[in-house]
Amino acid sequence: MRAKSHPSLCSRRQFLSGCACCAGCAAAGLLLRPRPAFTAADPSDKPKVRLVFCETLNDKPIWPNIGYDFDARRKRLLDVLAQGCPAVEFLPVTLMDDPKHADDVLAKCSEVDGYLICVQGLGWRNDIVKLSGSGKPTLVVDNLFGGSGLFLTRLPEIMKSGKPVDWVSSSNDVDLVASAQQFALLKQGKSAAEVAAAFRAARRAKTPPAPAS
Numbered sequence: 001m002r003a004k005s006h007p008s009l010c011s012r013r014q015f016l017s018g019c020a021c022c023a024g025c026a027a028a029g030l031l032l033r034p035r036p037a038f039t040a041a042d043p044s045d046k047p048k049v050r051l052v053f054c055e056t057l058n059d060k061p062i063w064p065n066i067g068y069d070f071d072a073r074r075k076r077l078l079d080v081l082a083q084g085c086p087a088v089e090f091l092p093v094t095l096m097d098d099p100k101h102a103d104d105v106l107a108k109c110s111e112v113d114g115y116l117i118c119v120q121g122l123g124w125r126n127d128i129v130k131l132s133g134s135g136k137p138t139l140v141v142d143n144l145f146g147g148s149g150l151f152l153t154r155l156p157e158i159m160k161s162g163k164p165v166d167w168v169s170s171s172n173d174v175d176l177v178a179s180a181q182q183f184a185l186l187k188q189g190k191s192a193a194e195v196a197a198a199f200r201a202a203r204r205a206k207t208p209p210a211p212a213s
Contacts, residue, residue, distance in 0.1 A: 047113040047186040051081070051090040052105060052131060054147065056097040056123035063122055064145045070120055073143060077118060077173070084177035087184040090116065097123035102130045109134050113186050114195070119147030126150065132158045132165050137183065137195035141176055142169035164192035166199035170206070178202045 058068045074094070081090055091112060095101040114137040117128055121143065128150065132138050140158060142151040151169065158165055168176050182198035190198070 045187060046087055046089040047183050048089050048091055048111065049114045049116050049180075049183050050105065050108075050112045051078075051092040052115060052117045053077075053092065053094045053120050054117065054123055054126035054128060054150070055094055055120045056126075058121070063147075063149060068121065068146060073120060073146070074118075077176075080173045080177060081116075081180060084174075085180050085183070087187075088180065095123070095126045097125045099125050099127045099130075102127040105131060106134060109136070112136070114138060114183050114192075116180060116183075117141065119143060119151045121146050122149050124150060128154050129157050129161075133161060133163055135163060135192065137186070137192045137199070138163065138165045139179055139183075139199050140165060140167045142167070144169060144171050164196035166196050166203060168199075168203055175203070175206045178206055 053070075053074050055070045055074075056062060058066065058070060060066065062068060074092075078090070078092065081088075093105060095105070115131060115134060116139045117131050118141045119126075119128060128140065132140060140151070140155070142148055148169070151167075155167060159167075166179065168179050170176065179199045179202045182195055182202055185195050185198055
């Protein structure tokens with residue numbers, strides 16, 4: 001008996017070709033289908049903090065040593081703060097032992113929500129008292145041994161001012177980050193005084209208890 005032909009049947013090659021075509025159409029459909037919108041975090045959701053590096057020339061006797069690498073320390077702090085405080089936008093500026101520089105920084109006070117003042121070295125003419133008096137939440141940070149002389153001699157006047165200010169002096173940058181993270185409270189409607197109180201609470205939480213006498 002002769003086999004009957006069936007025009008509706010296809011060869012294996014035709015079948016595979018058809019499958020490939022269907023798969024391509026399906027993939028195209030997925031690509032063209034509207035997708036949910038994913039947007040990056042709006043920078044306006046972050047408080048803007050002026051990050052002030054108070055430095056001096058390193059070609060003279062200074063603490064901790066002549067030739068101290070301010071650039072490396074500055075970069076280290078920028079990296080630590082960027083990683084540890086993603087909800088805060090830091091706007092860095094450097095002061096170089098000139099009292100006029102503090103006025104230049106404060107002239108743009110309306111552009112920021114607070115200040116983080118890093119006392120990097122013994123630039124005695126860097127006016128950290130004036131910088132701390134803006135009325136906006138301010139965190140003053142001692143670069144241990146590098147800026148400690150300026151930090152320790154000016155801190156009493158800063159803290160007596162009644163402004164929303166607190167401080168950090170630690171060999172561990174994690175302690176700085178813990179306090180700096182509190183700037184994010186500004187976008188939660190907290191006042192400058194409440195943010196300064198949060199600085200203080202974070203510092204005290206990181207302070208080891210005094211040894212028993």
